[in-house]
Amino acid sequence: MADLETFRAEVRQWLGETCPPNCQGKGSVLPDMVWGGRRQTWGHPDAKLWFDRLVEKGYTVPTWPKDYGGAGLSPAENKVLQEEMARIGTRSMLFNFGIAMLAPALMEFATEEQKRLHLTRIARGEIRWCQGYSEPGAGSDLASLRTRAVRDGDDYVVNGQKIWTSDANVSDWIFCLVRTDPAAPKHLGISFLLIDMESPGISTSPIELISGSSPFCQTFFDNVRVPVSQRVHTENRGWDVAKALLLHERTMLADGGRGSAGGSARRSLLQVARETMAAPEGRLPDAATRDELVQWEMDRVCYEATLKRTMDAAKAGKGMGPEGSMFKLYLSEMGQRGADLRQRMAGHEALVWTGDDCPDEERQITREWLYGKASTILGGTSEIQLNIISKRVLGLPGD
């Protein structure tokens, strides 16, 4: 513990010396999140300065090994770091699919050379990654994907189409599942490729959703040449990587989604209820809606308790396994229900799509409700999560 206190003193001193005052506390110039990559912009030069200093210390990914751009901190040291940063109201900001999804898979499956190259770039926020998994004909049945990669000398030549590639139009690289052996059983003919989005033959087009514009894109591959050195893991064993990565994706969706469960809108559900029922205090007059609100609040308490229990178990050495599916399932459904309740409670103003007499917040409520419909589909539908729970957690036989 003495070591930890020494570490805390060091961190505190370093923060005091290096963190610009306008990158601390309320009204700081820091962006909510830094997605990184070639298109990253900075509202204020000091935000960039602070980010660069974090990168130099490896504090964008504090627990990663130093060789891969991290700081090699233990979980306990990282906790101290986070506490000290929270104390002065600053953050490390960097968050993207590279960190949350690709990196854990690379740590497990990539060659040393690939790790040094790609993990370091992720840690430094240089590359923004997107995910090339789903295809128009391969949704829940992901392993039936048909994008082809044919070996030609030291390259693969990739042809096909990916869908739901979030932020593909603003990303630098894509991690992609491709079919390298069409004759093999479907899970055994897939390889995992890392592809530069600037490669000739790649194009993207955005997808409009029921909620309006969205981060989702389609990505097309037309004779795209990809060096064989950019394949992760053995040829035709890409499904192993894919599965590990999906587990991390579900964990990310379960863990990172607190905002969506709580609703990112400014007012709490209770506040919306009070305003729309014209009941500033006391018992809510609409008993049925009141009961729905209670149910939602209670579910959230139980969900948070379950998340905490899992984290406490993780601290005691038990990592999250397939039960991540439970969190993904529950959080997405709870978020969806909250958004649905909010939309119904908001009433007529939330029915307006656009107009000159409609508050922005109400329009936001409608879009969240609509966008929330995607949450029980993306990252594996609720039905797929139920399949995973019944097979991997409960051990029920396949059908």
Place this chain on the structure above:
Amino acid sequence: MSLILNEEQVQLQDSAKAFVADNWAVGELRKLRKDTGKGYPEALWRKAAELGWLAIPFPEEYGGLGLGFAELGVVLEELGRGLVVLPIVSSVVLGGGALRLGGTDAQKQTWLPKVCDGSAVLTLACQETSRHDPYAVRSTATPAGDGYVLKGRKVLVPDGHAADAVVVVARTSGAAGDRSGLTLFIVEPATPGVKVHRNLLLDSRVAANIDLQDVRVGADAVVGKVDQGADVLDQVLAEAAAALSADMLGGIQQTFDITLEYLKVREQFGAKIGSFQGLKHRAARWFCEKELSKSIVLQTLRALDDKADNALQLASVCKARLSDTARLSGKEGIQMHGGIGVTDEHDIGLYMKRGRVSEMLFGDAAFHRNRFAELRGY
């Protein structure tokens, strides 16, 4: 606050598991249907006392172990898993709890050491209406001489037939439904005017209806403050809701385990029925509900021990959740078993029965959802 068991709690859990395995079979419940005595196995009660379980939440000065609900919950969960019938919630949490929270030193000295060593059984007589509604008390306590006269009727008093003393909630002022005006009294059933009616419940546990016909008690029978009994009552009922939830959690987990096993062995249409998506998706959802239930039980027990500000709210979240999950478990447990599930020969029905009684005790989900909203101010 950590939501996983510490080393001592794991040992306690092992010891409770061994206790159930060595001393009890679920089938004992069927024998209890014919019992006309205490309604629980007295030898087992003595063993539970020897293990110190009845002393868990009491201060050492009254013979207790000075532990908390987190520990008591570990024991109750295992007893609930085995459907063991013992008046622990009645004596330790309800009656004993009321004295621990509101009793005078003399009352505590008289009763708590006996609660801790099992030589006395206490309980709480609160309910008067069809469904749990703790302030809907019409029974009256009228000052008379240097004491009171109690008049009224109590229903669904857990283990009321076996109790050596009953903490009775009566009204000293106000009207039925008022939170204020309630007073708690400790009453021995031998007192003239007390009439105890023994009812065997549908799950082989016993509760009593108690008539109070001009029952004279002294001023020293008052537990807590006159007219302000709800302060103690709210806390006792929250603790009872959480403790009973731990028992329910055990039952839910066992129901789930038994049913999951059945899904893996029962064959129809040439396949294990657990391979059918119509069943396995329901099993997966049930699993999620069970896990959420477990988390909220662990959190609530610890919040009570920590005297957290939101402990009463959590107790309502907990009992509402466990009531819902118990109902789901009863329904799915039987439905997934098919025909065998509705026979008395199979244990699954016993679990559903216990779940239903526990669901209704100390407030069902509807009660606690309303209470949660009230506590949250809406």
